[in-house]
Amino acid sequence: xxxxxxxxxxxxxxxxxxxxxxxxxxxxxxxxxxxxxxxxxxxxxxxxxxxxxxxxxxxxxxxxxxxxxxxxxxxxxxxxxxxxxxxxxxxxxxxxxxxxxxxxxxxxxxxxxxxxxxxxxxxxxxxxxxxxxxxxxxxxxxxxxxxxxxxxxxxxxxxxxxxxxxxxxxxxxxxxxxxxxxxxxxxxxxxxxxxxxxxxxxxxxxxxxxxxxxxxxxxxxxxxxxxxxxxxxxxxxxxxxxxxxxxxxxxxxxxxxxxxxxxxxxxxxxxxxxxxxxxxxxxxxxxxxxxxxxxxxxxxxxxxxxxxxxxxxx
Amino acid sequence: xxxxxxxxxxxxxxxxxxxxxxxxxxxxxxxxxxxxxxxxxxxxxxxxxxxxxxxxxxxxxxxxxxxxxxxxxxxxxxxxxxxxxxxxxxxxxxxxxxxxxxxxxxxxxxxxxxxxxxxxxxxxxxxxxxxxxxxxxxxxxxxxxxxxxxxxxxxxxxxxxxxxxxxxxxxxxxxxxxxxxxxxxxxxxxxxxxxxxxxxxxxxxxxxxxxxxxxxxxxxxxxxxxxxxxxxxxxxxxxxxxxxxxxxxxxxxxxxxxxxxxxxxxxxxxxxxxxxxxxxxxxxxxxxxxxxxxxxxxxxxxxxxxxxxxxxxxxxxxxxxxx
Ligand SMILES: Nc1ncnc2c1ncn2[C@@H]1O[C@H](COP(=O)(O)OP(=O)(O)O)[C@@H](O)[C@H]1O
Ligand code: SF4
Ligand SMILES: [Mg+2]
Numbered sequence: 001x002x003x004x005x006x007x008x009x010x011x012x013x014x015x016x017x018x019x020x021x022x023x024x025x026x027x028x029x030x031x032x033x034x035x036x037x038x039x040x041x042x043x044x045x046x047x048x049x050x051x052x053x054x055x056x057x058x059x060x061x062x063x064x065x066x067x068x069x070x071x072x073x074x075x076x077x078x079x080x081x082x083x084x085x086x087x088x089x090x091x092x093x094x095x096x097x098x099x100x101x102x103x104x105x106x107x108x109x110x111x112x113x114x115x116x117x118x119x120x121x122x123x124x125x126x127x128x129x130x131x132x133x134x135x136x137x138x139x140x141x142x143x144x145x146x147x148x149x150x151x152x153x154x155x156x157x158x159x160x161x162x163x164x165x166x167x168x169x170x171x172x173x174x175x176x177x178x179x180x181x182x183x184x185x186x187x188x189x190x191x192x193x194x195x196x197x198x199x200x201x202x203x204x205x206x207x208x209x210x211x212x213x214x215x216x217x218x219x220x221x222x223x224x225x226x227x228x229x230x231x232x233x234x235x236x237x238x239x240x241x242x243x244x245x246x247x248x249x250x251x252x253x254x255x256x257x258x259x260x261x262x263x264x265x266x267x268x269x270x271x272x273x274x275x276x277x278x279x280x281x282x283x284x285x286x287x288x289x290x291x292x293x294x295x296x297x298x299x300x301x302x303x304x305x306x307x308x309x310x311x312x313x314x
Numbered sequence: 315x316x317x318x319x320x321x322x323x324x325x326x327x328x329x330x331x332x333x334x335x336x337x338x339x340x341x342x343x344x345x346x347x348x349x350x351x352x353x354x355x356x357x358x359x360x361x362x363x364x365x366x367x368x369x370x371x372x373x374x375x376x377x378x379x380x381x382x383x384x385x386x387x388x389x390x391x392x393x394x395x396x397x398x399x400x401x402x403x404x405x406x407x408x409x410x411x412x413x414x415x416x417x418x419x420x421x422x423x424x425x426x427x428x429x430x431x432x433x434x435x436x437x438x439x440x441x442x443x444x445x446x447x448x449x450x451x452x453x454x455x456x457x458x459x460x461x462x463x464x465x466x467x468x469x470x471x472x473x474x475x476x477x478x479x480x481x482x483x484x485x486x487x488x489x490x491x492x493x494x495x496x497x498x499x500x501x502x503x504x505x506x507x508x509x510x511x512x513x514x515x516x517x518x519x520x521x522x523x524x525x526x527x528x529x530x531x532x533x534x535x536x537x538x539x540x541x542x543x544x545x546x547x548x549x550x551x552x553x554x555x556x557x558x559x560x561x562x563x564x565x566x567x568x569x570x571x572x573x574x575x576x577x578x579x580x581x582x583x584x585x586x587x588x589x590x591x592x593x594x595x596x597x598x599x600x601x602x603x604x605x606x607x608x609x610x611x612x613x614x615x616x617x618x619x620x621x622x623x624x625x626x627x628x629x630x631x632x633x634x635x636x637x
Contacts, residue, residue, distance in 0.1 A: 210409060211414060211415060211418070214415050214476075216401070217370060217402065217406065218402030218429040219400070219401035219429075224428070224431075229420070232417070307418075308418075308419060308465070309419075309465050312465070312466075
């Protein structure tokens, strides 16, 4: 187990390095240069050169990437162009909002999706199964920002059941939770459908396997067969999908945070892109990437805990 | 008395082409304390027959008629709950593919303890019993191996585990569906020997399915020969193998020149094809491939007695039958 985790972490580290280098290059290719943004178009060449030197932009690209890595490892992502505050501090201040939003969304949608998937698989072709199928496919087709807008209009503006904007008072858990409901509904809804479909398909596949027939031939209770024997296996692909899905949730969070004016990484990225605040863009995208890599790593480790064959590298 | 007494059992599968009549009027017995073999080409309905016995059938299967009497009681009229109470206690199963038999993510020990869920024993006692069973089927260091997962065992070992699990509850009837077909010949011999010894020890009856004549000859007391969903011959191994009455059985044994001594891995192939089970021919089911068919064969033959306890479904036998 330990060796598997170490190997997996090594892989994640390699992926991170690659992703960061790629990110660096992409940001560099975005049109518009940061120096003009900061100093304005009429700045003197001397001033421009001075700032370029301070930001390290006058060095060759590989050196810039190398320096960026060194600084990143020290937790230094540069300074905000406008406020001169450390980017690390700004970005980390927003991470909890997004993380909570994503985790709550994935939690409720996974629990509901898995339950519906099991129900559909066990009651295959029943009315309930068909209904779940139709609903699942419909919600998968609806993008998060559409759900955001409509839920905002219906539940916040018209019915006024939930607050429309913000993340709630900092010290008030109940208020924060209240503010989470609509955004996490928006992000999680299509995942319910997706996970339900996925679990149904893999449950049906597993239920047709020989070992389930064995379990039945020994007269094991059907409940135990479904949840103890079949779901235990059918859940494996779902865990992987949830791990990868964190990436999609991060991008869905961008829209949702804007619609609900929620603080968070998504909002930070958009705000800093529109102001060409490159260090902040870089910092927030970097942290999103790290979250994504961490969640896929975690999913693989959870799978290794659930499946001995993965642990043994078979 | 017979533990299992099957009478006129017919099973069909719903298919897009129409009803596939997989079993037609199957009548056979498994005598108490004996090993009964079923032999027949692949597709002749062996697996369908046992799935009907323990009532774990494919969703598109339908029992048309007949009775499956276990200790005198018809299983087909039992409720699902009553059937479940029987499975793994009175009747247990060993399946063909040992690589598919166990749940891949649960330890062997956990699975062996789970199937004892009906017993009011402590977990430690259940574990102890599982250890004993593994030792009995010849798994070295059983105590430690209980903590391992199926993928850590070879195919032969997994089939031993399957047998250990099936015998743990000391069932009255063990049904084994081609348990050694997926294994190599040496392992096959070892497992057959062990099974024979265990049967002696436990005293259960065994219904053993195989398409391997040598194995049937070696292991079984009685044999039932099936062809295309029908029983064509049944009797003691001695009678059937040394004095085959049905032309199909004769063809099988003739194709296997060393007879049953030579361990042919598969059933010898005889010329011709099995009839289409969706649109069955009228008359004798074997007529197409039979080299001694004659005018009477246009009508379906019934089981006739060749000698005491030895029967075959062929007009030639019926003619010779002592009136
Ligand atoms: N679920 C099913 N649906 C339709 N046909 C089936 C099904 N299962 C088995 N059959 C058919 O029934 C016949 C008997 O199959 P089976 O009992 O598996 O034979 P055996 O075990 O002797 O090889 C074969 O013709 C097979 O194709
Ligand atoms: S009944 Fe006729 S066709 Fe059928 S096996 Fe006997 S001789 Fe052959
Ligand atoms: Mg079969």
